[in-house]
Amino acid sequence: MSQTSGPLNQTTVDSDQTQLLVEGYGIGKAFGALTALAPIDVAISAGERVALAGPSGSGKSTLLYVLAGLIPPDTGELFLNSQRASRLQSGRGLSEAVGLIQQQLDLVPQLPAVQNVLAGRLGQWGLLRSLVSLFSARERDAAFAALSRLGIADKIDDPTSQLSGGEQQRVAIARLMLQKPKIILADEPVSSLDPARADEILRLLTGLAADTGGAMIASLHAPEMIREHFTRVIGLREGVLQFDIPSQELTPSVLDALYDLDRQP
Known part of the structure; x- marks a missing residue:
């Protein structure tokens, strides 16, 4: 995932071997003067489990709703399961x-x-x-x-x-x-659950994605669950991409920078 509108960086995904289910080129969204999601590129393949991390208001839900077809992006192009999203009508x-x-x-x-x-x-x-x-x-x-x-x-x-x-x-x-x-999206699916129940729900969701041969993208805050259940993590803050890394690289220092903890009193 990058903030350019050029070719996607496929260091994480080999598109020659794995079907790309999500392809976004410069997709962005604003609500009036507020930039909810700065233009970014995104590529997610079958078999991937991608977590979205970041503070409240960072753009996680906006990205999910754009991918779900609930809100149209203001900029860029989006393809879902090899089809242009703008041509996918509500329905089949x-x-x-x-x-x-x-x-x-x-x-x-x-x-x-x-x-x-x-x-x-x-x-x-x-x-x-x-x-x-x-x-x-x-x-x-x-x-x-x-x-x-x-x-x-x-x-x-x-x-x-x-x-x-x-x-x-x-x-x-x-x-x-x-x-x-083919693409399972989940917005804070375990925010109200205790750790044991949250772990169980995430196992069910990732298992469902595996059964369909698809991909899963979910927003959540618990770093230990991100590392256990997801293959990648995308960090957002104030609508701007901060990182797109393997989940095992989500260290305390990376999280501190994402949540801007060093600047907080």
Whole structure:
């Protein structure tokens, strides 16, 4: 990842051997006078697990939302799963390319777990079918299998509002299992969990990415989890790229510089 609009630096990724799933050339985003993300280049390949690190307001969520197609970049070009992102309409193409878990999980609290899981298929359905929720027995079986794999099959018909925070996390992951995107995005997926539960959720997410042969990009703050679960880490501060390094090079001194701790009283 670099701040130039020229050819991508492929020191981390050999694109001749591994499929590039994310290619960004000079992508940037501003909200009025605020530069949320300075123009940068990014390349992420199948099999990679990339962490986004940095202080609050550093541009991590903005980058994730641009990659998810929720907000358009103001500058540059973005390709997802070898397709130009601007041509991926909300629906099958975008749903097959990317799946996002937001901090709020985006679950419908009054609906049972199974319907929240089946929402992972909505982007692949036509409008009429989505509106009337015509779930086939096969699709319901797939949702049950996903919830069973995650250990909450007994919650299939429970409203998600009655589930614990960890169970709701599993419902969101089961939804991704049905969606089967090539690129998994997660915005602070473990911020509200204790270390043991956070480790478990990250293992589930990275395992899902491995199952689909895709890539995972997630924002989080815990350096020990970054080193254990991710292959690369991208550091951002005030919307500007600070580094793009192997996760094992995320040392205390690198973190101090990223969070500007030396300047703090």
